[in-house]
Amino acid sequence: MPINPSYKLINIKDVKDNVIIMENGGLRGILAVPGVNIELMNEEDQNLILNQFKSLLDGLDFNIEIFILSRFENLDEYLKILQTRFEEETNELIKFQIEEYMKFLEEYLDTHRVMRKMFFVVVPYDPPTSELPGPFAQKMPQTTYEENLFQLETRINYVSQILTNIGLQPIRLNNFEILELLFECYNPNLKYGQVPKQILEKLTEFLEK
Numbered sequence: 001m002p003i004n005p006s007y008k009l010i011n012i013k014d015v016k017d018n019v020i021i022m023e024n025g026g027l028r029g030i031l032a033v034p035g036v037n038i039e040l041m042n043e044e045d046q047n048l049i050l051n052q053f054k055s056l057l058d059g060l061d062f063n064i065e066i067f068i069l070s071r072f073e074n075l076d077e078y079l080k081i082l083q084t085r086f087e088e089e090t091n092e093l094i095k096f097q098i099e100e101y102m103k104f105l106e107e108y109l110d111t112h113r114v115m116r117k118m119f120f121v122v123v124p125y126d127p128p129t130s131e132l133p134g135p136f137a138q139k140m141p142q143t144t145y146e147e148n149l150f151q152l153e154t155r156i157n158y159v160s161q162i163l164t165n166i167g168l169q170p171i172r173l174n175n176f177e178i179l180e181l182l183f184e185c186y187n188p189n190l191k192y193g194q195v196p197k198q199i200l201e202k203l204t205e206f207l208e209k
Contacts, residue, residue: 012182017149018174026126027148029156030178031170033119033163052166059162062155065122071184073114075105120181121170123159125152 014021020028038046079102086098108114127143156172163170173181 010182010186015175015178015182018172018178019149019152020178024126025148026124027152028125029123029152030173030181031121031123031156031160031163032173032177033121033168033170035117035119036168049166052162056159056162056166060159063124064159065124067120067122069118069120069181069184070115071118073109073116075109079105121159121163123152123156125155 011023012020013023018029020030022028036049038049041049082098082102082105086095086102089095089098125148127148160170160172
């Protein structure tokens with residue numbers, strides 16, 4: 001029995017216009033939503049957020065997907081900033097404190113599984129099927145990519161506005177960020193932000209052709 005390559009399992013045709021285009025013509029937009037610690041809020045604020053979120057779900061006439069992605073924390077960029085601060089510092093006592101802090105961070109990350117959790121909302125739009133079911137089946141009118149994209153953008157704007165009203169700050173992923181997210185999903189051993197930029201740049205160039 002022949003074995004298909006792994007990319008055949010990914011039903012994605014293209015990524016453009018900040019949208020995932022599925023093999024069946026469906027479109028997917030992705031919102032990154034920074035998390036909030038509801039346990040730190042008072043009971044009134046907790047109930048307010050929960051009720052607003054319930055209203056969001058009750059008001060939808062289409063499906064959305066909410067998923068959480070966990071990645072090992074990556075402090076490489078932060079450590080570079082500390083290293084620069086260390087090299088510029090002239091006070092020996094402060095230099096010593098910065099150096100000890102850097103050592104602590106590196107040793108802690110090496111010996112502890114520090115994870116970063118990221119929250120995403122996937123907003124879909126699937127064009128109407130080509131044929132209505134039943135004994136009186138008839139062909140559905142075909143829609144263009146632009147028409148489907150307009151429908152998707154309308155849904156994304158609606159979901160973004162409701163999330164903003166709740167007090168969250170949804171961020172729309174662009175083409176590059178979508179590719180980075182997909183790469184991380186299929187390479188879970190990578191630390192956060194550790195996807196080789198050369199690979200993403202090559203993929204972006206390929207998709208733009």
